Amino acid sequence: MFRRRVLSWYRRSGRDLPWRRTRDPYRVLVSEVMLQQTQVARVLPAYRRFLQRFPTLRGLARASLGEVLREWSGLGYNRRARDLHRIARMRSSLPRTVAELDTLPGIGTYTASAVACFAFGESTAFADTNIRRVLGRAVLGRTATDREGVELDRQIGSKREGARWHHALMDIGATICVASRPRCEVCPVRGICNYRGDERSSRRKQSPFAASDRRVRGAILRHLVGSSRGATVAALRTGINDPRVARLVGALAREGLVEVSYGSVRLPTR
Numbered sequence: 001m002f003r004r005r006v007l008s009w010y011r012r013s014g015r016d017l018p019w020r021r022t023r024d025p026y027r028v029l030v031s032e033v034m035l036q037q038t039q040v041a042r043v044l045p046a047y048r049r050f051l052q053r054f055p056t057l058r059g060l061a062r063a064s065l066g067e068v069l070r071e072w073s074g075l076g077y078n079r080r081a082r083d084l085h086r087i088a089r090m091r092s093s094l095p096r097t098v099a100e101l102d103t104l105p106g107i108g109t110y111t112a113s114a115v116a117c118f119a120f121g122e123s124t125a126f127a128d129t130n131i132r133r134v135l136g137r138a139v140l141g142r143t144a145t146d147r148e149g150v151e152l153d154r155q156i157g158s159k160r161e162g163a164r165w166h167h168a169l170m171d172i173g174a175t176i177c178v179a180s181r182p183r184c185e186v187c188p189v190r191g192i193c194n195y196r197g198d199e200r201s202s203r204r205k206q207s208p209f210a211a212s213d214r215r216v217r218g219a220i221l222r223h224l225v226g227s228s229r230g231a232t233v234a235a236l237r238t239g240i241n242d243p244r245v246a247r248l249v250g251a252l253a254r255e256g257l258v259e260v261s262y263g264s265v266r267l268p269t270r
């Protein structure tokens with residue numbers, strides 16, 4: 001009954017998103033990597049732009065990392081772009097199984113499972129934040145932990161319609177079963193849901209220190225995107241006006257996101 005209600009709600013009300021209209025593994029991978037830490041509304045234009053510029057894995061491999069980072073600019077968490085670029089340089093095509101996908105740079109078990117399901121039709125259990133919240137509230141009366149979410153998905157998920165099932169739960173979690181004030185009155189599983197409405201959010205907040213490091217890292221990369229010749233650390237520190245610039249340039253260089261040569265910092269040219 002639960003599964004039937006979810007799937008028939010999706011037929012009527014699911015979101016029509018461009019990455020759901022394709023089974024091209026590369027396009028599915030790009031969308032999943034973008035969606036790892038970015039909201040759908042911001043991913044939509046970035047996804048279209050990125051695929052126009054790099055329509056295939058081969059095209060991405062031919063580009064320099066600097067070009068890829070330029071195209072990624074605005075999405076943040078630039079390691080994702082570096083990892084996609086690394087994958088493109090490592091492989092002429094993407095593997096099909098969760099186990100193989102899981103070995104690729106920056107691809108954890110969740111992304112590997114999502115790509116295996118959405119691109120290759122593999123029947124596999126996985127749960128993002130939205131899925132954990134919907135399944136957890138409906139069955140346990142509270143948001144499920146990572147492990148519980150995957151287990152619930154394994155037990156009650158649709159094996160035959162895995163892609164539609166996961167898309168449906170993601171949509172219900174994003175639009176109806178939202179973290180605070182879920183709209184139970186329009187939910188397809190109201191009446192068979194165990195949520196009591198007294199949940200306290202258990203999400204851990206990112207520390208202010210880590211959040212602001214991320215802001216400065218983003219500012220450094222934005223500066224470099226606008227300058228093909230690069231900039232000195234001193235110029236970056238003056239422009240960004242933050243004492244962490246030198247340390248974070250070092251961290252970005254170790255991660256391969258910038259090149260430092262003779263005191264000049266720039267986006268990678270290879």
Ligand code: SF4
Nearest residue numbers: 177182184187193195
């Ligand atoms: S009935 Fe309410 S709490 Fe339960 S899954 Fe639907 S929106 Fe979430």
